Amino acid sequence: xxxxMVGPDRSVHGGISGVVNNYYEAGLDQKIELCYIGTMVExxxxxxxxxxxxxxxxxxxxxxDHEIVHVNMASDMSYRRKSFFIRTAHRFGKKLVIHQHGGDxxxxxxxxxxxxGRKRLRRTLDMADVFLVLTPVWKTFFGKLIGEEKIVVLxxxxxxxxxxxxxxxxxxxxxxxxLCRAKGIGELLEIIPALxxxxxxxxxxxxxxxxxxxxxxxxxxxxxxxxxxxxxxxxEKERYLEACDIFVMPSYFEGQSVSILEAMxxxxxxxxAETGGIPYMxxxxxxxxxxxxxxxxxxxxxxxxxxxxxxxxxKIGKNAxxxxxxxxxLDQTVLRLCQIYEGI
Numbered sequence: 001x002x003x004x005m006v007g008p009d010r011s012v013h014g015g016i017s018g019v020v021n022n023y024y025e026a027g028l029d030q031k032i033e034l035c036y037i038g039t040m041v042e043x044x045x046x047x048x049x050x051x052x053x054x055x056x057x058x059x060x061x062x063x064x065d066h067e068i069v070h071v072n073m074a075s076d077m078s079y080r081r082k083s084f085f086i087r088t089a090h091r092f093g094k095k096l097v098i099h100q101h102g103g104d105x106x107x108x109x110x111x112x113x114x115x116x117g118r119k120r121l122r123r124t125l126d127m128a129d130v131f132l133v134l135t136p137v138w139k140t141f142f143g144k145l146i147g148e149e150k151i152v153v154l155x156x157x158x159x160x161x162x163x164x165x166x167x168x169x170x171x172x173x174x175x176x177x178x179l180c181r182a183k184g185i186g187e188l189l190e191i192i193p194a195l196x197x198x199x200x201x202x203x204x205x206x207x208x209x210x211x212x213x214x215x216x217x218x219x220x221x222x223x224x225x226x227x228x229x230x231x232x233x234x235x236e237k238e239r240y241l242e243a244c245d246i247f248v249m250p251s252y253f254e255g256q257s258v259s260i261l262e263a264m265x266x267x268x269x270x271x272x273a274e275t276g277g278i279p280y281m282x283x284x285x286x287x288x289x290x291x292x293x294x295x296x297x298x299x300x301x302x303x304x305x306x307x308x309x310x311x312x313x314x315k316i317g318k319n320a321x322x323x324x325x326x327x328x329x330l331d332q333t334v335l336r337l338c339q340i341y342e343g344i
Contacts, residue, residue, distance in 0.1 A: 001341050002033045004062055004094075006055065006085050007072030009038025013209055013231050014178070016072050016101050018258045019156055026159065026334045032341065035062055039081055052081055059085055068095045068341055074102025074255070076112070083124050090127040095344045098128040099154075103255035103276045104182075106141060122146060129344045134256040135277035152340060155277075157333035158261040160325050164242055166267045166317055169310035171202045173303070174244035174268065176237070176259040177251075180211040184250025184273060187296040189218045192225050194300055199307050204248075205240055207232045241266035245313060246306055250291065250299050254278055261328050264288075264320035269313040271302045281328075285312070287320045 008017050010024075020036065028034060039055040040048055063069070069089035073082040079102075089096050102108075109118060125131065126146040132154045133139050139151045177183050188204070195202045207229040210216040219226045232240065241247075247263035247270050254276040261281070263270060270288035272278050282288035291302035306313040 001068060001338075002035075002066040003068045003070055003341060004035050004037070004059070004066035005070040005072070006037045006039050006059065006082065008040040008078075009051070010036070012038075012040060012042055015156075015255070015258055016074065019101065020072065022156075022158060022258070022330055023334060023337075026330045028334050028337070031334070031338050035066065037062070039085070040078070056084060056088075059088070063089065063092055063094065066094070068097060068344065070097040070099060072099045072101060074100070075105040075108035076102075078102065079108070079121070083121075086124055086127055096128050097130045097132060097340065097344070098125060099132040100138065100142065101134065101156075101255050103251070103253040105138075107253070109145075130340055132340075135280045137277060137280070138255070154333065154336060154340070155280075155328055156256045156258050156261060157328045157330040158258060158265050158324065159330045160265050161238065163267070163321070166242070166245060166314075168245045168269070168314040168317065170243075170245050171199050171307055172244040173202065173204045173246045173248050174207065174240055174263065175205070175248050176207040176232070176262070177249070177257075178211055179206060179208040179215065181215065182252050184252060184293065184299070185212070185215050186218075187250055187294070187299050188248065189215065189222075189226070190296045191300040191303070192222050195303065195307070196222070196225050198304070202307065203227065205229055205244060207237065207240065237262075238266075241268065244268060245317065246271065246303070248299075248303065249273065249278070250293065251275060251278075252293050256281065261324055264324040264328075267317040267321040269306045269316040270320055271299070271306060281323075282320075283323075285316065287323045288316055 010017050037055050037058050041051045071082050071085055073079050122145045131151045134155055139153055179185050204226045209231050247268040249260050249272040251273050256277040273293035274290040275293045284290050289302040289305055292298040
C-alpha cells in the first residue's frame with residue numbers, strides 16, 4: 001500500500017511528531033510504502049508559511065502516486081493548514097484518513113469559529129473515509145459533527161522498554177512537554193514551597209522548551225528543587241524516566257498524552273489532570289492519581305499521596321506498566337493502523 005502522510009515536521013517538539021516518530025521506530029515504513037511530508041516547522045511566521053507552501057507543492061507532486069492520504073492534525077492553525085490537504089485529496093478521489101490528535105478542539109470549535117466556520121469544518125472533516133480519534137470521549141464529540149460510523153478509536157502507543165528495577169520513595173518528580181500555562185506549569189511551580197516544606201529532598205525535573213518567560217523566571221526561584229533539562233529525547237529521556245519515581249502532567253486539556261504513556265511504561269507513579277483522554281489511561285489510585293485541572297490545591301494533594309506513601313507509589317507504578325503493556329503497546333497499534341489502511 002502507498003500512503004502519503006502529512007503532519008508537522010518530524011523535528012518539531014510536540015506530541016504529533018512524537019507519534020509519527022514512534023510509527024517509524026516500530027517499522028511502519030517497512031510494512032507499507034510510506035511518504036511523510038512535514039507541513040510545519042518551528043521558528044518565525046515567515047518560516048512556517050514557507051514550509052507550508054513547500055509542503056503543499058510536494059504534496060501535489062506526490063499525490064497521484066499514492067492510494068491513501070493520512071492527515072495528522074489538531075485544532076486552530078493545525079486544522080487550517082491541513083484543511084487544504086484534506087480538500088485536495090478529496091478532489092483527487094483519494095482514500096482519506098484524518099487523524100485528530102489535539103486536546104483543545106472543543107474550545108476551538110465552540111468558541112473560536114463562526115456558524116459558517118463550523119459548517120465548513122464539519123463538511124471538511126466529513127470528507128474522511130476513516131476518522132481516527134485517541135479515546136472514546138473524542139468519538140462522542142466528533143460523532144455529533146460527522147456521525148460515528150466512520151470514527152475509529154486508535155489510542156497513541158509507545159514502545160515498551162525492558163523492565164528495570166525502580167527505586168520508589170526518592171521524591172523525584174518528572175515533567176515532559178511544553179513548558180507553558182496550558183500544561184499546568186503555573187500551578188506546579190506554585191506548590192513548590194509547600195512540597196519543599198514537607199519533603200525537603202523533593203526534586204522537580206522539567207523536560208521541555210519554555211514558552212512563557214514569566215514561568216521560567218518563577219522556576220529560577222527554586223534552584224535546589226527545580227532543574228530545567230531542556231528538550232530531552234532518546235537515551236537521555238530514558239535515563240530520567242528510569243531515575244524518577246513520579247511523573248506529573250497537570251494539563252488544562254489533553255488529547256491523550258504520549259509522555260504519560262512513556263512514564264507508565266517506565267513504571268512511574270502518575271499524577272495527572274482529569275481532562276481529555278487522560279481518564280481513559282488512568283484508574284484512580286490503581287494506575288495513577290487523577291486531580292482537578294486548574295487547581296494548585298488539588299495538584300498538591302495528588303502529589304502528596306504518592307510522595308507520602310512509598311507503597312502506594314510503587315503499586316501505582318507497577319500497575320501502570322502492566323496496563324500500558326497490555327493496552328498501549330506500539331507494535332499492536334501499528335498493526336491496527338495497517339488493518340485500517342487495508343479496510344479502505
